[in-house]
Amino acid sequence: MTQAPDLSRRKFIKSSTIATGALAMPMIMTTRKAQAEATEINMLAWYGHGEPDMVEAFEAANNVKFKPKYFAGGDNMLALIAQSPPGTYDIILSDAEFVQQLNAADYIEELNPDDYPFDDFTYEGFTEFPGHWKDGKLYSTMVRYGHLGVSYNKNAVTAEEASSYKCFWKPELAGKVGHFDWHLPSLGMMSLYNGNNSPSPFDIGGDAWDAVQKTTMELRPQVGGFFDYGGTFNSLKNGEMMAMCGIGDWITGVLEKDGAPVASVVPKEGGIQWTESYCIGKGSSKAEIVNKFIQYMLSPEGQVRSAQMAAYPGFCVTNGGMAALQQDNMGEAERTGQIAGASNNPVTLIKEGRIHYRDIPRQQSLEDWNDFWSEYKNA
Numbered sequence: 001m002t003q004a005p006d007l008s009r010r011k012f013i014k015s016s017t018i019a020t021g022a023l024a025m026p027m028i029m030t031t032r033k034a035q036a037e038a039t040e041i042n043m044l045a046w047y048g049h050g051e052p053d054m055v056e057a058f059e060a061a062n063n064v065k066f067k068p069k070y071f072a073g074g075d076n077m078l079a080l081i082a083q084s085p086p087g088t089y090d091i092i093l094s095d096a097e098f099v100q101q102l103n104a105a106d107y108i109e110e111l112n113p114d115d116y117p118f119d120d121f122t123y124e125g126f127t128e129f130p131g132h133w134k135d136g137k138l139y140s141t142m143v144r145y146g147h148l149g150v151s152y153n154k155n156a157v158t159a160e161e162a163s164s165y166k167c168f169w170k171p172e173l174a175g176k177v178g179h180f181d182w183h184l185p186s187l188g189m190m191s192l193y194n195g196n197n198s199p200s201p202f203d204i205g206g207d208a209w210d211a212v213q214k215t216t217m218e219l220r221p222q223v224g225g226f227f228d229y230g231g232t233f234n235s236l237k238n239g240e241m242m243a244m245c246g247i248g249d250w251i252t253g254v255l256e257k258d259g260a261p262v263a264s265v266v267p268k269e270g271g272i273q274w275t276e277s278y279c280i281g282k283g284s285s286k287a288e289i290v291n292k293f294i295q296y297m298l299s300p301e302g303q304v305r306s307a308q309m310a311a312y313p314g315f316c317v318t319n320g321g322m323a324a325l326q327q328d329n330m331g332e333a334e335r336t337g338q339i340a341g342a343s344n345n346p347v348t349l350i351k352e353g354r355i356h357y358r359d360i361p362r363q364q365s366l367e368d369w370n371d372f373w374s375e376y377k378n379a
Contacts, residue, residue, distance in 0.1 A: 038065040041286055041293070044080060045070060045093035046276070047229055048311020057305075058296050064289060072229055073182040074098035075366065081107050087283030091290045096275035097184075097359045099140040100131035108279040109287060111138045117298055120318045123347045130357065132277060140277040143297045144306045144314035147346060147355060148185050148248035149271040151264040156242035164267050165193040165245075173242055174222055178235055180246035181226040183373035184358055185272060189245055190216045192269045192356070201272070203362035213372055219245075220379050236262055249336065250274070250312040256335075266349055272358045273350070276314070300324035308332060315346045 038059070043050045043066050050068025059065055071077045074095040081089065081102070094102055102108045118127040121142075132140045150162045156176070161167040168177050179186050184202075191201035191212045204212065227235055232251055235241040237260055244251070248264040248271070255262050278294045280287050296302045303321025306314055308329065316322040316338060326333045337344035349355050361369050 038063050039286060039289060040064070041066050041090045041290060042088060042281075043068040043091050043093070044077065044089040044281075045091075046072065046311075048309050049093050051310065053308075053310045054305055055293075057301070058293055062289060062292070064293075074184075074360075075182075075370065078102070078105075081105075081281075087281065087285065089281040090284040090286045091293065092279045092281050093143075094140060094277050094279055095358070096129055096131060096140070096142060096277045097357070098131075099277055099279065100134070101360075102279060103131075103134055103139050107282050108139050109282055109284070111141060111280065111291070113138045115291060115295060116141050117318055117320070120320050122317060122319055122322060123350060125350070126317055129275065129277070130359075140279045141294060141298070142275055142277045142317055143294070144303075144317060145273055145275045145346070146248055146250045146312075146314045147264075147266055147271045147273055147349065148189070148246065148358070149264055149266040151236070151244040151247045151252050152262065153236070153239065153242040154261040154263055159263075159265070162263070162265050162267065165189055165269055168219055168222060168243055168245055170243075175224040176240075176242040177219070177222040178224055178232065178241035178244045179226045180232050180244065180251075181228055181377075182246065183369045184360070185246035185274075187212060187216065187369055187373070188272045188356070188358060190219070192272070195269075197270050197353075197356065200359055200362070201270075201356055202359035205363055209364055209368075213376075216372075216376055217379065220376065226377055236260070248274075250314065253313045253336070254311075257332075266344075266354055270354050270356055271349070273355050274358055304328050307336075307338070 041064050045068055047070040048054065050066045055066045069080065071080055074097065077094060078098060078101060092102065092108065121127050126142050129142050132138060150165060150167060152162050152167065156173065157167050157170065161170065188201045191204060194211055194215055196204050196208055224241060225235065232244060232247060236244060236251065237255055252262045252264045278297065280290050284290060297306060298318060300320045303316045303318055304324045307316050307325050313336065315336065316325055322338050325338060333339050337346060360366055
């Protein structure tokens with residue numbers, strides 16, 4: 001495995017009873033005094049993870065209050081930690097490809113693998129996920145994931161056209177193709193479009209990297225904007241953008257459930273998996289309760305909340321969670337393929353070799369990719 005980049009040099013420029021205890025413990029009275037004495041947990045995460053739909057039950061049962069700080073993109077997450085004193089963040093939701101860098105910088109605590117239901121994970125590769133372990137020790141555990149591919153408006157792009165990234169070049173979409181403003185997802189897709197699927201769209205040599213830049217630049221005349229989470233969501237909702245590169249069902253799923261004519265598919269060239277994992281921040285004085293929360297998020301109840309998170313949906317990582325989702329909302333389980341035998345079952349897609357884990361560049365630096373992204377945006 002390629003050694004993690006030198007963080008100081010970069011300076012970051014650019015089983016449900018575990019759950020809340022609700023079945024085993026009496027609910028804590030929500031008096032003003034109890035609320036005032038609630039333990040505050042500082043969370044660093046993507047938007048949505050500290051919102052009531054995700055944490056309110058755990059907060060009520062354990063007399064804690066989450067104080068979230070949100071970021072978009074692993075580069076931003078690393079920069080926020082680098083700028084903060086040790087112990088600032090009790091729990092860190094990391095994009096899995098950045099865990100090794102958190103570990104290299106000594107930003108996270110070691111975890112006990114016996115604390116988590118790894119024997120119930122839906123896919124064996126999730127248990128020893130790349131970067132989560134170092135020298136036989138665990139530092140992060142996967143809690144949810146999703147797949148990225150072609151996201152499109154069904155009134156402008158047919159299902160057949162959406163089966164390839166080539167649809168982004170459709171003449172009728174000129175000025176109507178958007179990018180989620182983070183280089184890894186979009187450049188990873190352009191790499192897949194160029195045929196870089198072995199060993200990974202992120203593990204490419206110099207010639208292939210030059211070709212990815214060329215292909216990406218050729219798409220530039222089609223592009224109408226670069227958007228953050230809110231902008232991506234709204235531009236698809238109001239029809240400003242008719243296709244979006246760099247995202248997947250984590251955006252279109254929310255819109256689709258609200259009736260918008262949008263969808264996301266894994267095209268024939270393959271898709272990219274985003275993977276979210278929890279770590280305990282180095283020096284946290286609340287490691288015990290934070291660990292209990294991680295266990296809760298891996299319980300069936302926590303997995304159902306995660307799969308249907310209001311901000312953006314994700315896939316369950318445990319069989320117990322998937323079964324609970326089917327019981328709670330079969331419609332959502334069917335929509336996302338989280339049932340046995342579904343053609344779009346997320347684990348089936350992985351086993352078929354159609355999914356590639358999102359990663360950091362292996363033969364270039366993050367600065368190389370980020371610098372090109374800036375050049376591309378300004379072209």
